Amino acid sequence: MTTGVSNEEIHDLSNKLFSSILLEQQKYMAVKGPDEDKKNMNEAVLTEYEQLKGRGFFFNYVSSGKGHGPFTELVDGSVKYDLIGAIGPNLVGHSHPLYIKAHLEAATNDVMMCGNLLTHKEAYNLTKELVDSVKGSRLKHFWFSGSGSFANDTALKMLWQKKDPAHRLIAFEKAFAGRSIATQDITYNPDYRQGQPQTIQVDHVPHFDQNDPENSLENTLNALKELVKKNKDQYCAIMLELIQGEAGFVYGTKEYYEGVFKWAKENNLYIWVDEVQSFARTTELYAFQMFGLEEYVDIVTIGKALQACGTFFTDELNPKPGLVAGTFNGSIASLNAGQKIVHYLKEGNFYGQDGRMKYLEDQFLNRLRVMAKGPLKGKIGYSGGVGTMISFEVGDSTKETTIKFIKKLYDNGILSFMAGKEPTRVRFLLPTCLSDEHIEEIFRIIDKTANEVL
Ligand SMILES: Cc1ncc(COP(=O)(O)O)c(C=O)c1O
Structure with missing residues (x-):
């Protein structure tokens, strides 16, 4: 518990708010395309924001502030897997109970x-x-x-x-x-x-x-x-x-x-x-x-x-x-x-050879290596990394090809980013909350994307 004001009413309301926020956020837990009535909302925000900022964004992405676990919702209503976590910060995933609790407790502070x-x-x-x-x-x-x-x-x-x-x-x-x-x-x-x-x-x-x-x-x-x-x-x-x-x-x-x-x-x-x-x-x-x-x-x-x-x-x-x-x-x-x-x-059980980080590393690297040897031979090359830091090369490993892949992966429902120069790699900074079902779906999307662009 943090400092700030506290009494029974604040405690009860805070607990209720915690449950309501978490239940609402848990509605955003599956990949989907934009809503028909909101489909130009990302552009609507970005066109002006890019003017104000003086520079374009890499992705046509504006968060709606909604999302749960590995999922993030955009203002156009689409939901994607976030496998880059704002280049690192979102290790435990979106709307994690600890985030919600930390915010609510901080709100009682002066x-x-x-x-x-x-x-x-x-x-x-x-x-x-x-x-x-x-x-x-x-x-x-x-x-x-x-x-x-x-x-x-x-x-x-x-x-x-x-x-x-x-x-x-x-x-x-x-x-x-x-x-x-x-x-x-x-x-x-x-x-x-x-x-x-x-x-x-x-x-x-x-x-x-x-x-x-x-x-x-x-x-x-x-x-x-x-x-x-x-x-x-x-x-x-x-x-x-x-x-x-x-x-x-x-x-x-x-x-x-x-x-x-x-x-x-x-x-x-x-x-x-x-x-x-x-x-x-x-x-x-x-x-x-x-x-x-x-x-x-x-x-x-x-x-x-x-x-x-x-x-x-x-x-x-x-x-x-x-x-x-x-x-x-x-x-x-x-x-x-x-x-x-x-x-x-x-x-928690996150570290060591039997921990969650190692499990995610093995899941991703084993699957990438199987794909690289079999169905996606020539399309997926090197893969490596440690824990929740995973990278792999696609096609000829140039920056151009990698960007093409990353942008298509985005359209298909996964946020990633690149890393490295000659070779350039696709980079994932995974959240810890990925289930086996999520991983299955992520690899179906990777497979589809590789076949579409490489
Ligand atoms: C290894 C390393 N050091 C330093 C930084 C800089 O951190 P920040 O962007 O918070 O200034 C980064 C950011 O990506 C990083 O990866």
């Missing part, structure tokens, strides 16, 4: 947002839940930020202060770290920073190569050694996603990461892991736990599925007063939801 200066119990509860969830590592503190990008900026500032004047950073090829002025330099793709001056000094080394696993560690270490030779004593840290999201779910092995991290420690570099996308989505709550890398990590950033964002750090990296601050921690509803979600994920 403010919308929790700030840094005047704190609320929701921020404390979530921080406690989070710090407890990284026991076994050296991470002892957590600081909220308004976005994943800003959580990364905070991490960088802490590292810079500690290692001043060693301000250079080592990142990885194909990395995506966000859209802030600092993180756009860490992001590998130069298309994302056209016309921008370079503001931080970052050098990129090769990540694990899925096509050359045996030599990956050696290739990465050789590049790292070259860098420290060239720029002696100039680096503060090595920063990486253990599961590279925007790259199409590229990831290494425990041995690979241990090799890289041992080298980093020997070379006096802090290890910063960006889990903004992978948080809660692999077969452990954190990818660094899945790989058994607890002893190495010095700073970890999270966001998306948490419904809030922030930075974990060790005692050693605790910055001097004045370095990090900011008005907002997050909305009361988001912080409240974050705490409930982390608790639910930790207490």
